[in-house]
Amino acid sequence: MKSIIGVEALSQNPKLATIINEMDKEAWPNFLFNGTMQSEFWLNPLSKHQDFQLIFSIEDEYVGCGRTAPIFWNGKFEDIPSGYDQVVEEVEVKDKPWNTLVGLAGIVSKKHLGKGISYQIIKDFVALARKHDLTNILIPVRPTFKSKYPLVTMENYIQWKKGNWPYDPWLRVHVKLGGEILKLAEPSMIVEGKVAEWQKWTGLYFGESGEYIVPGALNPVMIDLEKDYGRYVEPNVWVLHRVPAINQ
Numbered sequence: 001m002k003s004i005i006g007v008e009a010l011s012q013n014p015k016l017a018t019i020i021n022e023m024d025k026e027a028w029p030n031f032l033f034n035g036t037m038q039s040e041f042w043l044n045p046l047s048k049h050q051d052f053q054l055i056f057s058i059e060d061e062y063v064g065c066g067r068t069a070p071i072f073w074n075g076k077f078e079d080i081p082s083g084y085d086q087v088v089e090e091v092e093v094k095d096k097p098w099n100t101l102v103g104l105a106g107i108v109s110k111k112h113l114g115k116g117i118s119y120q121i122i123k124d125f126v127a128l129a130r131k132h133d134l135t136n137i138l139i140p141v142r143p144t145f146k147s148k149y150p151l152v153t154m155e156n157y158i159q160w161k162k163g164n165w166p167y168d169p170w171l172r173v174h175v176k177l178g179g180e181i182l183k184l185a186e187p188s189m190i191v192e193g194k195v196a197e198w199q200k201w202t203g204l205y206f207g208e209s210g211e212y213i214v215p216g217a218l219n220p221v222m223i224d225l226e227k228d229y230g231r232y233v234e235p236n237v238w239v240l241h242r243v244p245a246i247n248q
Contacts, residue, residue: 005063005120010045010053016062017045019055023065027107029147029216031201031232035191036084041069041091048091051132052101054124056117063112066121067105070098070134083140083188083236101129101243103139106170118173122241129243137241140185142234143168146218154184154218154235171237179239186235195223198230206230 010016021043025033036042045053045067054066069091073080081087087102106121129137145168146157158181160167166175175181195206198221202214211220214232221232 004058005117006057007054007120007124008057009051010055011050013055014046014050016055017053019062020045020053020065020067023062023107023109024067024105026110027105029214031191031198031214031216031221032189032234034193034197034201035232036088036189039088039092041088042067052128054121054128056121056124058112058115062109063115064108064117064121065105066103066107066125066128068101068103068125068128070132071100071102072097073100073136073138075136077182080138080182080238081140081185083185083234085187085189087140098132099134100136100138101125101132101134103137106139118170119177122173122177122179126241126243135243137243139174139179139239139241140188140236141170141174141239142218142236144170147216150213150217150220154186154237158184158237171239174239174241177241179241182238182240184235185238187233188236189232189234191232191234193230194228195225195230198223 040047049069052068052070055062056064071087071090084104087104103125106118108117125137149157158171165172199205204214206212206223209223209225211222214221217232218234221230223230
């Protein structure tokens with residue numbers, strides 16, 4: 001028997017902000033919380049757009065969450081934001097008119113993977129967009145398996161196929177649900193810090209300058225000992241979902 005997945009918005013139960021933060025920490029590598037995710041919008045889900053933060057449950061257990069925000073997009077390919085950093089900046093400084101929902105995160109608890117929750121998250125993004133009269137959904141997808149292949153360019157990685165579908169499971173979910181891969185979101189997130197900070201964030205020791213493979217990173221991290229500086233630039237993939245009218 002298929003489990004029934006429930007969904008509620010953070011505005012319905014502000015206490016669930018703690019659950020969202022816990023799921024964020026489980027899903028994302030630690031070093032990312034020193035970039036975009038330092039923002040007030042990310043660290044404090046109660047700060048803005050509570051209606052757009054979704055929590056998913058099966059019976060009495062929370063199994064996933066969806067972090068979204070509304071923005072204005074003129075529909076032009078060249079005017080899509082560069083990625084996470086730019087979207088979060090717009091969320092923090094701009095208000096209506098909104099016409100587009102940006103799906104910043106679709107997180108499934110590790111113990112509940114394989115239960116169809118990822119598909120439900122996207123379907124509820126569509127329902128959420130329709131509820132707020134938003135006609136498009138843009139998602140800077142962070143491909144699930146890309147961190148296993150940090151030396152492969154994102155441009156090449158998204159061409160990999162498994163049968164007729166994208167190799168990457170998260171991209172595959174989107175395409176199966178009608179999502180259109182538009183282009184790379186690059187740069188999407190940038191994390192910078194001193195070498196000692198990077199060692200603290202990653203648990204690694206950097207004994208010389210160069211590029212390093214860091215667990216959870218989609219690209220190598222560049223370390224410069226002489227400048228006492230480390231920099232990570234993450235590419236993501238923009239996927240577009242059109243929001244069909246209710247009578248379609």
